[in-house]
Amino acid sequence: MSGAEIFLRSLDAEGVEVVFGHPGGAVIKIYDEMARIKPNFKHVLVRHEQGGAHAAEGYAKATGKVGTVLVTSGPGATNTVTGIADAYMDSVPIVVFTGQVPTQLIGNDAFQECDTIGITRSITKHSYLVRDVRDLASAVKKAYHIARTGRPGPVVVDLPKDVLLAETEFEYPKEVNLRGYRFKDKGDEAKIQRAAAMIAEAEKPLFYVGGGAVNSNGADVLTRIARKARIPVTTTLHGLGAFPENDELSVGMLGMHGTWYANMAVQNADLLIAVGARFDDRVTGKLESWAPHAKIIHIDIDPSSISKNVYVDCAIVGDVLDALTRLEPLVEPCNTGEWLEQVQAWKEECPLMYDHEDGRLRAQYVLERLRRHTKGEAIVVTDVGQHQMWAAQYFQFLHARTHITSGGLGTMGFCFPAAMGAAFGMPDKTVVSVSGDGGFIMNAQELCVAAAHGLPIKVVIINNNFLGMVRQWQELFHEERFSHTDLSDTNPDFVKLAEAHHCVGLRAETPDQVDEVIRKAWAVTDRPAVMEFRVIKEEMVFPMVPAGASTNEMITKRLTPDAFV
Amino acid sequence: MSEHDTLTPQQILRKKAQGEPIGPGEKAHSHRHIIAVLLENSIGALNRVINLFSARGFNLESVTVGETDETSVSRMTIVTTGEDRIIAQVSRQLNRLVDVLEVEDLTSEEYVERELCLLKVSYTSDNRVELLDTLKIFNGKVVDITTDTMTFELAGPTKKINAFIGMMNRYGIEEIARSGRVAMKRALLFGD
Ligand SMILES: Cc1cc2nc3c(=O)[nH]c(=O)nc-3n(C[C@H](O)[C@H](O)[C@H](O)COP(=O)(O)OP(=O)(O)OC[C@H]3O[C@@H](n4cnc5c(N)ncnc54)[C@H](O)[C@@H]3O)c2cc1C
Ligand SMILES: Cc1ncc(C[n+]2csc(CCOP(=O)(O)OP(=O)(O)O)c2C)c(N)n1
Ligand SMILES: [Mg+2]
Numbered sequence: 001m002s003g004a005e006i007f008l009r010s011l012d013a014e015g016v017e018v019v020f021g022h023p024g025g026a027v028i029k030i031y032d033e034m035a036r037i038k039p040n041f042k043h044v045l046v047r048h049e050q051g052g053a054h055a056a057e058g059y060a061k062a063t064g065k066v067g068t069v070l071v072t073s074g075p076g077a078t079n080t081v082t083g084i085a086d087a088y089m090d091s092v093p094i095v096v097f098t099g100q101v102p103t104q105l106i107g108n109d110a111f112q113e114c115d116t117i118g119i120t121r122s123i124t125k126h127s128y129l130v131r132d133v134r135d136l137a138s139a140v141k142k143a144y145h146i147a148r149t150g151r152p153g154p155v156v157v158d159l160p161k162d163v164l165l166a167e168t169e170f171e172y173p174k175e176v177n178l179r180g181y182r183f184k185d186k187g188d189e190a191k192i193q194r195a196a197a198m199i200a201e202a203e204k205p206l207f208y209v210g211g212g213a214v215n216s217n218g219a220d221v222l223t224r225i226a227r228k229a230r231i232p233v234t235t236t237l238h239g240l241g242a243f244p245e246n247d248e249l250s251v252g253m254l255g256m257h258g259t260w261y262a263n264m265a266v267q268n269a270d271l272l273i274a275v276g277a278r279f280d281d282r283v284t285g286k287l288e289s290w291a292p293h294a295k296i297i298h299i300d301i302d303p304s305s306i307s308k309n310v311y312v313d314c315a316i317v318g319d320v321l322d323a324l325t326r327l328e329p330l331v332e333p334c335n336t337g338e339w340l341e342q343v344q345a346w347k348e349e350c351p352l353m354y355d356h357e358d359g360r361l362r363a364q365y366v367l368e369r370l371r372r373h374t375k376g377e378a379i380v381v382t383d384v385g386q387h388q389m390w391a392a393q394y395f396q397f398l399h400a401r402t403h404i405t406s407g408g409l410g411t412m413g414f415c416f417p418a419a420m421g422a423a424f425g426m427p428d429k430t431v432v433s434v435s436g437d438g439g440f441i442m443n444a445q446e447l448c449v450a451a452a453h454g455l456p457i458k459v460v461i462i463n464n465n466f467l468g469m470v471r472q473w474q475e476l477f478h479e480e481r482f483s484h485t486d487l488s489d490t491n492p493d494f495v496k497l498a499e500a501h502h503c504v505g506l507r508a509e510t511p512d513q514v515d516e517v518i519r520k521a522w523a524v525t526d527r528p529a530v531m532e533f534r535v536i537k538e539e540m541v542f543p544m545v546p547a548g549a550s551t552n553e554m555i556t557k558r559l560t561p562d563a564f565v
Numbered sequence: 566m567s568e569h570d571t572l573t574p575q576q577i578l579r580k581k582a583q584g585e586p587i588g589p590g591e592k593a594h595s596h597r598h599i600i601a602v603l604l605e606n607s608i609g610a611l612n613r614v615i616n617l618f619s620a621r622g623f624n625l626e627s628v629t630v631g632e633t634d635e636t637s638v639s640r641m642t643i644v645t646t647g648e649d650r651i652i653a654q655v656s657r658q659l660n661r662l663v664d665v666l667e668v669e670d671l672t673s674e675e676y677v678e679r680e681l682c683l684l685k686v687s688y689t690s691d692n693r694v695e696l697l698d699t700l701k702i703f704n705g706k707v708v709d710i711t712t713d714t715m716t717f718e719l720a721g722p723t724k725k726i727n728a729f730i731g732m733m734n735r736y737g738i739e740e741i742a743r744s745g746r747v748a749m750k751r752a753l754l755f756g757d
Contacts, residue, residue, distance in 0.1 A: 117609070118612075121612060121613060121616050122616055122617075122620040125663070126662075126663040126664075127609075129609070146663060178663060179666060180604070180605060180662070180663055180664050180665050180666045181663045182660075288576070292573045292575060292576050293573050293575055294575060295575065302661070303657050303660070303661075304654065304658050304660075304661055306657075307582075307583070307650070307653070308654060310579065311578075311579040311580075311582045311583050
């Protein structure tokens with residue numbers, strides 16, 4: 001059997017459902033065999049390899065399974081680099097198969113050669129260059145195993161052309177044998193007991209929940225513990241949905257653009273229970289003054305996350321679901337009455353809010369209407385910028401895996417292809433893609449792919465005719481010099497753009513048009529419906545902790561720029 | 566009011582635990598560490614380890630690598646400096662690599678270390694004897710000689726090599742090649 005066929009049969013043996021790929025010379029044999037043997041998985045021909053990588057991420061985040069990408073050598077491989085880096089930063093399990101020039105030409109500056117393994121070394125969990133067809137099936141097996149287990153992440157498998165042409169017998173290995181690869185998924189019992197004791201003693205405890213809780217499917221047990229013990233919950237951007245935000249114990253997102261009351265809770269808590277969260281600088285601001293009174297319990301599967309940024313008093317190295325399941329019976333209702341009253345008072349003192357009396361259209365209003373319409377049941381995928389933060393603030397997430405975004409790398413252009421990947425993975429769910437006018441353009445080519453596959457994705461473009469997030473910083477910290485952030489001259493007509501890609505295009509310019517556009521978009525069932533919302537450019541995301549500032553210096557409303565010098 | 570007074574007890578505890586300075590006059594202490602790493606014997610594995618140091622901004626003073634008694638396993642000896650918090654990260658990050666089998670910070674235990682040095686020095690009939698005497702004191706060997714240069718081989722702890730090079734400086738050193746350190750935990754048969 002040829003290496004190319006072995007590759008395809010290995011993917012089938014691995015249970016792969018969908019592959020996002022783009023052909024080229026180095027992988028032409030794979031595509032040829034694909035036409036011949038008709039594997040079980042669906043191949044989606046993306047129109048840019050970056051889109052393919054983000055689609056695999058979206059698929060992985062929505063389903064909890066491993067996403068798969070297949071591209072050719074050289075430019076095909078380099079086009080996936082941003083997606084690989086994004087998956088690395090956000091711990092997303094994907095496997096990227098890249099074609100490579102024949103082994104005897106490697107290093108010769110051969111046509112479409114690049115050192116894919118070298119280029120991706122620092123942004124992959126692991127990688128393989130398969131030099132012998134007899135190692136191919138086992139490399140595939142190992143790649144999926146590594147991507148999926150422990151702290152998930154991207155794995156690259158580089159496939160030289162001669163290896164794909166070579167012949168050998170096919171046998172998919174049943175087990176992986178990786179003597180150097182260890183991860184600890186069971187936290188120490190003593191630490192779990194200690195955590196329970198710390199929780200029992202705390203007067204002002206707070207759950208600080210991140211992407212690891214979602215990844216481990218720990219949301220339900222977390223919710224049960226928080227309710228049983230009466231402990232308020234804040235989540236990171238990636239933790240959104242791990243705890244229902246309509247619960248009175250929820251204080252929403254913390255950090256740079258988190259709610260004022262979540263950050264107040266952090267600054268006053270005497271115990272933080274960090275669950276699969278990594279103390280990112282967008283969360284902590286100036287480290288020294290963050291959570292100054294809190295002892296910290298940290299549950300994380302990756303020992304290198306522990307005490308990386310903030311010293312942790314009780315570290316439970318292991319899987320969130322396992323640790324919380326064992327913690328649950330040890331936790332008793334806490335004496336948090338006063339603390340909860342205080343938290344509630346903060347919520348009332350400074351809720352999320354925006355102006356809406358002047359009748360002009362704002363992103364927050366659009367997102368609130370969308371939230372009413374979807375009732376927390378849709379999968380919401382966002383891009384990077386102001387609209388991303390407003391979506392995090394205003395959507396109100398109720399279930400794990402219903403919020404997908406690029407947080408660590410902050411990749412503009414992530415959103416639409418990721419939404420497409422989510423739609424392939426979860427065909428029964430409504431998928432809403434929320435981008436800005438700047439970022440949408442960065443991978444808009446995938447619209448026609450989604451249209452070709454009849455995916456009824458609801459595509460929201462929050463068009464402020466600006467690189468809004470950069471504009472916000474320019475207004476606040478750079479004396480309103482709006483250098484190269486005005487897009488009004490270069491933005492396309494988004495309705496026509498949608499139509500040119502075989503999608504439905506809709507537009508709203510005033511608040512009273514919003515519901516109608518949403519209604520029309522939801523009526524479309526056989527292709528993406530693109531909704532352009534023309535919002536005002538002056539709006540800024542608040543609250544805000546300026547970069548590097550202490551969480552105590554949070555700006556809750558619009559102030560004059562002088563306030564920051 | 567000094568900054569010390571404004572820290573909460575929890576903040577002071579964190580700083581102490583991470584070895585960070587607390588009072589105004591204090592400084593964080595950086596130490597040299599020798600870390601032994603057992604890893605898969607492949608270029609890819611080696612690359613990943615080296616890459617980790619540059620990608621994460623860890624300091625890397627020297628690296629040696631060679632096969633072990635098992636041909637599929639190689640052993641690296643890495644010399645790095647950093648505050649305790651950083652060194653803890655170095656070892657956790659190394660452990661995270663799929664091809665790394667074992668990581669051991671030797672500096673936290675009793676260990677022996679050796680380095681090999683080849684040193685070419687020019688000589689004249691006037692200083693030849695003096696040079697050879699010095700070499701003898703350091704337990705070195707002559708491995709090559711021409712009419713005007715001699716090449717010495719010297720093995721020992723890095724300090725000894727440094728001292729020897731210091732002695733040779735005034736004779737006109739032509740070339741030096743050092744291996745970097747290799748180290749091993751002591752067996753400690755008569756430990757306390
Ligand atoms: C413009 C912009 C603004 C932002 N503003 C904010 C903000 O205001 N607030 C905010 O929170 N974020 C914000 N972010 C996102 C931020 O940059 C980080 O990406 C995010 O905070 C990290 O989330 P996390 O801590 O949940 O970690 P993740 O990146 O989701 O990491 C997950 C952690 O869980 C661990 N883990 C994984 N699986 C398991 C398992 N099975 N069991 C146990 N542990 C596991 C991992 O080891 C890791 O430590 C912003 C991003 C952008 C682009
Ligand atoms: C690929 C990439 N380039 C640049 C940036 C820097 N950046 C962050 S937000 C932003 C503006 C995004 O503008 P838009 O997509 O219109 O969203 P808005 O902030 O206006 O909602 C930019 C340029 C980035 N995150 N990613
Ligand atoms: Mg914009």
